[in-house]
Amino acid sequence: MTALAAAFSGARSGDAPLTWGQRAIWEAIERTAPDDHYFNFGRIVQLGARPASVSGALWALARLVERHESLRTRIVDGRQALAAAGELTVVLGADPDALLAELTATAFDYAREWPLRVGLVTTGAEVTHIVLAFCHHAADGLGAEEAVRDLRLLLLRGEPRGSRPPQPLDIARWQSSPEGRRVAEEAAWHWEREHRRIPPTMFQLPSGAGESPPIWRAVLRSPAVDLAAQRIAVQHGTSTSNVLLTAVTALVAEMTGHETVAMLPIVSNRFRADTRGAVSTLSQEGLFVLDVEKVPFAELLALARPAALRAYRSAYHDPADRARVLAEVGEDRGTPVHPWCCFNDMRFADHAVYRDDALIRRALGESSLSWPMSQEQLNCRFCVHVSGTMEVSVTADTRWLSRADMERFLRGLEDRLVEAALR
């Protein structure tokens, strides 16, 4: 394959501890190796009616990497190492999807390789697509969106947005300041208090139906889930994200028999003025706890709202604090405590409209279930992902939840939401 290079020369180099978000993803990567390519993800930037020249695309990519220090930061000996200058390898290909699959197929060499792999799709002399594959320590989904937006602006008008975005090096310094420590300690207190009362884990009974490999993913494509969640959100004055989180929590309670359910929602951590707009991995797990016992769904939705706010705030935490309080609580309770149960709403928009009965009923016929993935390692037992409009997937360790139960969960979620919407 032909390869080109985009030479960049940024304003500074530096070295700092990992930010909380970097450390959280770094720990997940280490636990998931050698299947850590799982965390790679990408974006296909379609240039549409305004294709670029190859040299123009290389120029824009270099400016992008200069602007966002995260894209020239590597992880060396457990610290972030920012380089000022270097060359980004850019490969050429014919098909954007194939190029993205190829660029995300293998794990990054975290200490030596730039955390961004790039491909260009060309027709003649014109670049029609720029394919970006991100190492997850450099960006999360929203961070990638920021990068894509800046790349488009660089291509269109030769410059990115005006203000200098927050950089991981500065975020790491703030996090270790007295103000950062105060925020961290408040979050640690939430983790500790809730870990003293939640069940040790959510899926604690062996399924007796472990597969080889043990990790499977089931995806339900369900327009009905989307429409029903929207209607419920409007009816109850909440967001579709809260509706889905609450419904998943209620179903986990049913499946496991737990009266108190703990979920770990993946939270963007972009609420703060000093993190917004950053290309970095800021998202971390928060701790969402709901006492589900015999509470009707409508009431659960009301309880879920303040619980979600507490979970979101707890997501901006120092993973070292969390590890420490978990160890202390585990010692005191005589058993390790970890939900191993997470929820990741990856949608960028959450706009709810009141949908009518007929539309929701009709959509029920359009659902389809598939099993797109299986692998050896996962640092969780039960992960729910929500994307697009509307794909809900569950990635589970079949040693704790059988494939039949995974399917039952997804179908049950759809039934539950449609029933609540039409009630």
Next chain:
Amino acid sequence: MKERLAELVSQACDGQLTPAEVLTATVPLSYLGVTSLAQMRLIDAVEREYEVEIDLGGDVAFLDSVAGLAGWLAERAPAAR
């Protein structure tokens, strides 16, 4: 102060509601599409501007209206007095 709070709400939800709409709302803001994520941005903005700390452990219903927020701040925030 209510006008300023309405501006902060409007910014927190990326302008999906105008300050005027926020001020004249007769239902909780969450019914107008102020999501939990927007509410978190609002909390950050209010904490920075009024130098207060919002405890999410208790009743947080005051976050759902400008009048609620103004009342809460009037009791606590030096900058709001």
